[in-house]
Amino acid sequence: xxxxxxxxxxxxxxxxxxxxxxxxxVIFELIALGPAFNGAVPHEAQRRIDxxxxxxxxxxxxxxxxxxxxxxxxxxxxxxxxxxxxSLLGLKIVLAIAxxxxxxxxxxxxxERRTAGSRxxxxxxxxILFLAALLKSIxxxxxxx
Ligand code: HEM
Numbered sequence: 001x002x003x004x005x006x007x008x009x010x011x012x013x014x015x016x017x018x019x020x021x022x023x024x025x026v027i028f029e030l031i032a033l034g035p036a037f038n039g040a041v042p043h044e045a046q047r048r049i050d051x052x053x054x055x056x057x058x059x060x061x062x063x064x065x066x067x068x069x070x071x072x073x074x075x076x077x078x079x080x081x082x083x084x085x086x087s088l089l090g091l092k093i094v095l096a097i098a099x100x101x102x103x104x105x106x107x108x109x110x111x112e113r114r115t116a117g118s119r120x121x122x123x124x125x126x127x128i129l130f131l132a133a134l135l136k137s138i139x140x141x142x143x144x145x
Pocket of ligand 1: 012015016019023064065067068069071072073075089092093096099124125126128129132133135136137139
């Protein structure tokens with residue numbers, strides 16, 4: 001294993017950790033925190049939760065963009081994937097951008113729209129994870145002659 005391999009393993013690891021941290025935090029808010037306060041988290045508690053989750057979201061965003069760009073470059077550099085792979089990867093990126101947008105906009109919204117926004121983030125996140133699994137499978141198949 002050389003330095004490039006180690007860099008790629010690091011990028012793949014960071015990419016997966018960012019996905020777990022972000023989607024995990026939003027799922028926790030939706031299914032544990034909301035019901036624990038009957039859907040009305042006290043203002044001060046909400047403010048503190050927001051400060052903590054903002055850091056997760058902002059760090060994840062930087063990690064996704066950096067590691068996503070490197071993983072994309074790595075996959076495409078093999079020159080083995082076809083239009084199916086490229087289209088699905090394009091769809092994954094579009095859904096990721098939609099997820100980032102919704103996450104940032106719903107942070108400033110009223111509680112009802114905020115919950116709706118969080119549901120969209122989780123739905124999009126889970127769809128993106130499915131696309132990531134699909135892309136991996138297509139890529140591995142493309143390597144077999
Ligand atoms: C700018 C945004 C993004 C780009 C350019 C990007 C790009 C990529 C690429 C090229 C791969 C490798 C696919 C393959 O195996 O052939 C990948 C894997 C993956 N992506 Fe993303 N991605 C982005 C955002 C996201 C987001 C928002 C999530 C989570 C919701 C995510 C979760 C994953 C996961 C879990 C993997 C599998 C990592 C592994 O191999 O273990 N990605 N991504």
